[in-house]
Every structure is written in structure tokens, then in C-alpha cells.
Amino acid sequence: MEKESLFWADQVAKEVVGSWKVGHYRTEMGIGASGIPHVGSAGDAVRSYVVSLGIKELGKKSELIAFSDDRDGLRKVPSGFPSSLEKEIGKPVSTITDPFGCHKSFALHVSSLLLDAFEKIGISFTLRRGNEEYRKGTFDKEVVEILTKWKKAGEIIKRVTGSEKFLSQLPFLPVCKSCGRVYTTRATGFDAAHKKIAYVCDQEFAGKSKGRDVLIKGCGFQGDAGIREGKLAWKVEFAARWRALDIHYEAYGKDILESVKCNDAICKEILGREPPVHSFYELFTERGGEKLSKSKGNVFTPQMWMRVASPESLRLLFLKRLGTTRVVDLDSIPALMDEVDELGGVYFGDMKIKNERELAHKKRLFEYVHFLQMPEKCGFTVPYQNLVNLVASLPIKEKDAIVQETLKVGKDEEGELKKRVAYATKWAGREKPPQVKIQLDKGEKKALMQLSEVLKKPLSGDEVQNVIFNIAKERGLKPSHFFRLLYKIIIGIDKGPRAGKLITILGREKVRQLIWKRI
Template identity: 30%
Template sequence: MKHWTERIASDLTNWNVDQHVVASGTSISGSIHIGNSCDVFIANAVGKSLTKLGENAKTIWIADDHDPLRKVPYPLPESYEKYLGVPYSQIPCPEGCCDNFVEHFEKPFLETLPAFGIDLVTYSGFKMYHDGVYNDYIRKSLERAPRIREIFNQYREHPLKANWLPYNPICSECGRVNTTTAYDYQGDTVFYRCQCGHEGEMDIKSGEGKLTWRVEWAARWKIFGVTCEPFGKDHAASGGSYDVSKVISREIFDYRAPYPVPYEWITLKGDAMSKSKGVFFTPGQWLEIGAPETLNYFLFRSKPLKHKDFDPSMPFLDFIDQYDRVERIFYDAEEAASEKEMEKLKKIYEVSQIKSADSMPFQTSYRFLTVARQISDDPETIFQILERNSQLPADMEGAEYDGVSPEVKDKLNNRLVNVENWLETYAPEFVKFQVQKELPQVELNEKQEAFLLKVADLLETSDYTSQELHDEMYLILKDLGLKPQKAFQAIYKIIIGKKQGPRAASFVLSLDKDFVIKRFRREA
């Protein structure tokens, strides 16, 4: 069974090229999130699959940093509206921490890529124009403007004007690029009018202008020798950017359009991600709460055009549970529901990995650690809590923290950092608790008091597993004629001062035994 990224790579082996170039690109219009960075993740995976097939392949990323600002991104102030229409490359850094607007939003994204095992060659659209990379393509586009207009008009309801040119100079008066219209040219000089009222001329060699998007896209396919490119589904719409650029690429630049990989948008809690509205989730934010492989799994577990919604609150715990299950299935530590499911999940896991391990990595429940981490911030104590609750692998039962390998400690510590960040930023209030150092003043009825005393006696006389203690507590409350909800409320009230909390038996075993016994007897 092949993963969809491998099928794409397999299709590309039929292309007669010396080197495959898998391209990705991002508009630097604000924070780069997990939605519009899909280009990069998919391109990287396809590139790796090509390499595994013995193909010569490289992955590139082009920052569309010469495009105009169309909306002020969150959390910039309204004062940035004065830069609407101005190329990103010409806008100052909003916080004065970087050279400009582009670096401010580009740098955090690029700095996360090594964590995801992504290695690519980066390019700047702004620099390409200023270095003259596009000059010959601009000249050819101006010369072939009548044919380019015909191609555009085939897909337009309202035809372009007869003197329209596929080039937009940056207005030398107002600095905007999306308000200018080029209407004539002589040699390398383009004449234009701007909506601000200015009329001027621009030397294409200055880099102070750019090809209109669909022509620019086709030009850079030829420039880089692109053979495959992922892009958002909007570009893939009938009559959209890809359809138009494909014709321009063939007819104007004599180049075969790359293999297209359109993908669906990722929503955040059901809402479309929006840089201007502040509705987004970045790869950097993901690394705060999850291992990099888990984002790969999120992106690659389904086909690119299938809808994906992400919710970093409680559903994230279910998602991590799913990832952990797939990992166990991959290493034959758990059986899949069927042979077909096993093959599918193993392939998804394999594609999601940055560095494959020969044997099952140390794994402990993220969900359980959300409880343990609120009891202690000491890894050794948490390791003991895991041991008391049968949360360690079978071959580690009875192990001491000091005796485990550095790899196990790193795995545990990394997940604890993720859990701590999740608790602090995304956990609902009902999940959070704090063990009360002083005996809280709470009212309990006689049956609840009796229940706590009997559980204290149990803990004092024997050691229990989580399931054994659970069963014993049910025998006690049944004998007392006490409803489970009321019984467990007594535990939560006396320890954390709340009416609800984690699963009672495992929670009790996670705490220091002497502390619990004294607390249940109201001695401390």
C-alpha cells in the first residue's frame, strides 16, 4: 500500500527530467499558520518520497514578499492601513525587532522548519525581481501581451482592455503596487497610471514592479524547473490560477506546467483561518503542545483535499490518543482492527516520522500526564506516579527514574513540557485543579465522611492498582448506600476543593499515600 505522497512521487518518475524540483510558496501577509504552510509540508514529503525512489529531487520555498498588503494582519494596529497596497517588502517591522514586515512574520516560521525535519532552499520574490531574475520573463510577457490577454479573457466574464499589460509597477508617488495600471512600454520602460492620480514610468530592471500573479507563477515554474507544486484549492478552481498559468506556461514560456497537488483549507474550531481576524494556529504554536511528528500525522492521515479541522482544546487529547495508538500499531505493540487498517496506519505513521526508531519509543499517556503534571512538576515524582498507576510499559515495571535511559527521560520531559503548555494555554477550566496544601473547609455528609475513612484504611493496609482500588471503592460506597457521584465528590472536595476532578482511583494513587490517608481522616 502506498501513501498518497508516495503515489504522487511514483507518478513523477515518468517525467524525463534530470532533477525534480518540488516547489512551495507562501504569501507573507501575516503569521504563517498550519493552513497556508501545507505547501511546505506536502512539498517536503513528496520530495522525500522521490528521493526514496532514487530520483534526484530538491524542495524549494518562495516567499511571496513582493505582493501587496490587502488586509492588516492581527495583531497590528489600524494605523497599518496606510500600507494597504504597498508590497510587504516595503513595510516596516511592526515591533522594530526585525529589518522589515517580511522578516517579522517569516523568521518565526523558518525557525520552526528544522524541528519538522524540513530542509529546503528558500527564495525571496522581492530579491528575485531586484536581482533581475524575472527581467527576460517580463520582456517576453510584454511582447506577448496580446496573446496573454486572449488567454486571460477565455476565463473572464469581462474582457481586459486592449492596452492592458501583465505588469504592475510600484507607484513612485504612493508606493502601492495594486493600484497601478501599465498601458504602454518602450524597451525596458513601462508607462503607468496610478489610482492616486500619479502618472509615471518604470524601468523593469529596477525591480520596482512585478508581473501579474498568474504570469509570475508560470514564469517561476520555468525559472526553477518546477515539476510538482502543492497549492490551496482556490488556485485549483476551474478557470482559476492553475488553469490560466498552465496555458501561459505552455504557450508563452514553452514549459510544461508542474504536477498539481491542491489541498483543502484547515479550519480552527470550525472557523476559516484568517490572519486579519487573528484566527490561526502556527507550526510554532503546535510545537509548544505536541511533538513535530504529530503535526505531520495531522496533515498526512487523510488525502489533501479532505477537510481538516483543528481544535487545540479537549479534542487535542483525543487526537494525541489516536497518534499514540497508531504508533503502537506500527511497532506491533497493539493490534489494528483489520489487516487493511494496519497497512494504512503503518504507512501514515511512517510518512509522518522525522527519524524512524528501530523499536517502540517510550510512550506515556498525554491525557494522564495532564493530571500528573498538576500534582507535581518534578519528572522523578511524575515517573513514580506513572509506575503506581500502571502507566509504564511492561518492560519498565518497577524501574527507578535514575535507572532509565536518557532517551526515556527526554521523551518524558518533552511530553511534560507539551502538557504544561497545553494546560496553561488551551485546557478548559474544568480540567484544571490544584491540590490544597491546607485542609479545605468543606461540608460532607456522614456517608461521605465514612467513605473517606474506609478508603484511608484500605490505603494504609494494602497497595493497589488503579483498577483494584476502583473496584474496592465501589464495594465501599455500595455498602454505605452512597451514590458514586457523591462518593467521588467527597474525594475531590477534600483534596482540590472542587466537586469534580480526574478519575478518582488513579488520582488518589497519584498522590502521596501518607498525605491522602491524613487528608481523608482530616488530620492534615
């Protein structure tokens, strides 16, 4: 970068490097392991990954840690999962058997979906699993320090959140040795000499299954647990993770703002370490304004996005306007696909922007959308909705050839064309493309009626081409105008391959029906 970049990821990378003088920097994101990951779940990974890339551009070593929260308990049975999971509510998801039998645990089944999405998006990461890290003692030192100072931790939590819960109990959730649950236990004391936590399983909470509440009660067991036989409460766990794993950056959303503020204070005041640099982002919502949810039946996943659009368009969704609440669904895709193309036009100089700051921002955004692995040229572009309209009308066998001829795509761009046609075809299959509005005057209507009559005859493609040209001349229409009108009626855009060839491929009768719908 010739000048200092004002792009948010570069500014964060600079802040991280300025805050710590270390040989290796780590950014982090958490992986929820209790429900089907929605498209927003991949956002933390993309944001943390580009900050890691920004740190590398400053000449430093950096990696992204993806941390699976798989010692968390199950609170809800996700839609689409068997109701037999109700009996597992409250237990750590890493101890619950995968109901589908394809993974060793429920946690591995769920987290594998998000990890698969990361790979498809192109994110490089190091995976750490909470259950394994607790079991092998990664957090031993942090757990002991926090539990030794649990009263101070409780005061900090009250100061930040107003909650008095941890003034009378330790911020640790032992796994009950009797019922196996983690959310029904209450830690009552800590024996620092023997590293044992006294607890009673007497709490209750409302879990959920198929939209109804499921009351989960503790079994009444009393006993003690080792520091590796449970988990820290969320209000202190991030802090332990940040110090133990040496984390220097983590983004967070509005939904965990309070927890992050608590953990920042715990990290500094109890663990004696500065908290990592953060980026705050607003949450994505559904079109009705409701927050995206992992436990609802209509989860919109990253994989669903990438069936109908490029990974770059999904990266763009996460990298622009962090502080703005935005609707995200399949209808968001055309604009983002087109915006990636527009950014490419700016980057390669095909689109001119006079404002230098805006130009620099768009060029840097395009670089991060490509994870700094830049294409050699802009390549061909076509508005996504136009491509959807085009492929929706074409027979499968001839689709690629007709689109290639319509868009005048060169041999070197055939691969990109096929990908885009595949995206648009899947999109077109989910709903009817919007009908292009066409207003016809009397002369145009008569010309179309005449063409419809002629198309009753078994004509070749060349013969149809000549008929269209001659009808236009007879009716006093410009042939170029009449051809554009036909393309709009047949495929929804104002250009295409030779009209005669297109009509014979689609079928004369089908084209006659399309014409009569407009007359």
C-alpha cells in the first residue's frame, strides 16, 4: 500500500500490531456448536481472517483461531432434529450422540457444517475445540485465578451488567456427575489447594423443543468437580480464552455486547492482561426484521448462499458497513453479485471515480473481497438478474452455448461463464423471474400478431430470421428495435443470439405463447 489505508481492517491490523509487540499474532472467532449455522455465523470468521491478512501485510506472522464452543450445553433442539434430543437438553453438546450417526457427537455434526462453509469461502484457520482444551488443561491457570478471586469477579459482573448472580455463586458450571448436565449446577465453593469446586445440581431453566418450552430441573446431586470437569461462565470465559490462547483481536456482535464488556474487565482486572482489540458489528435480520436464528427451521446457511452466488459476494456482505443492521436472504444476492463486478470495474480502471478517498476505499474493499489474491483482470460482467431472466427461458442442453453467444464471451472466460450460469440457473429454479414490463403500441402489436401467425409454419432458423426482418420493414418499424422487443418478450433482456436460431431452439409454439401473453 503506497498510502496509509483507511479501510477498517487495515486500521484494526495497525492497532493490533501497535498494541502488542509479539512474534505471532492471533485473531479469533467462536463457533457455536448448538444449532445449524446461519449465513451470519460465517461473518466472524471472514472479519477476523481479513484482519489476520492485514497483519501479515504489515510483515508480521498471524493466524486465525476458530474456537468451537462445544462444552456449552444444549438449550434448544434445532428444527429438523429428532425430538429424542429433548432428554439431552442442558448437557454439553460434545457429550451428546449425533442423532444422525455420521459424527461422533452432536457438536461435531453441527460444527462440521460451519467448518465446511469456511473452506468453501476460502478461509484458512486453526481449529481449537473447547471440550479438548478444557480436558487437556489449557485453561487451568485462568480457571484457578478466576475462581480464587470469584468474589471480585462477581463484583465486576454486577458493575458491568447489574446482575448479582455471581455475588453468591462461582462463575463456573461443573458437569453434574449424576445427570451429566452443565446448566443445572451451582458452584458453591473452591478448594484452591486441591483444585476442587463444590457444587449442587439444583438449578432449573427453560429449554426449547419444536417451539415449546421444556422445563429442565437439576437432579439434586451434591459433590465436587475438578477444574477440568466443567466450564467457566460466559461472563468470564472469553477472558480466560484470550489470555490462554494469546488472542489479539476478536470481533463481536450486538447480541454479546454485554458479555464482551464483562470479559474485557475480567481480563484486565483479574487476569492482568489487556483484552484484545475488537470490532463491533450489527446483526443481520430476516426480511420481517427478526434476528437470524440457528434453531429455526428456515435457517439460511452459507452453503445455500454459495449454491446461487460466488464466495466473493458472501465475503462482501460481511466486509462492508459493519455498523449497519441489514436484511440478508436470497433476494440480497443479485445486488451483491453486481457490486463485486462494479468494484472490479473500479479496481481495474474501467469505472472512474473522482473522489480519491472513495476510490481508495473501493479498491481496498475489492482486494479484501478476494482475500488479497487478486485476479489478473476484471473479466466479463453481466447483471445477475439479467442472467437469471435469460437462463430461465432456455433449455438445459443449449443453455451455456446460447448464453455464451448472447454475451459474446471469449474462450478464456468460459469457466467463469459456466459458474455464473449455474448460479443463475439454481436461482431461477427457486422462483419465477420477474416479468419485464413492456408497453406495445398498435404497430408493434400488429407486427407481433403477424409473426405469431407465420410461426405456425415449419420454418428453419434462417427463414425465421428473415421473416422477422421483413415484418419489421413492412410495419414501418426499425428492425433493430423489433429484434430488441422480441428478445425482451422471449428471454427478458434486450439482446441475445440470432433470434431465428433462438426461436427454433425454444420452439415456435412456446414463442407464440409468449407473444400472445404480451399482446
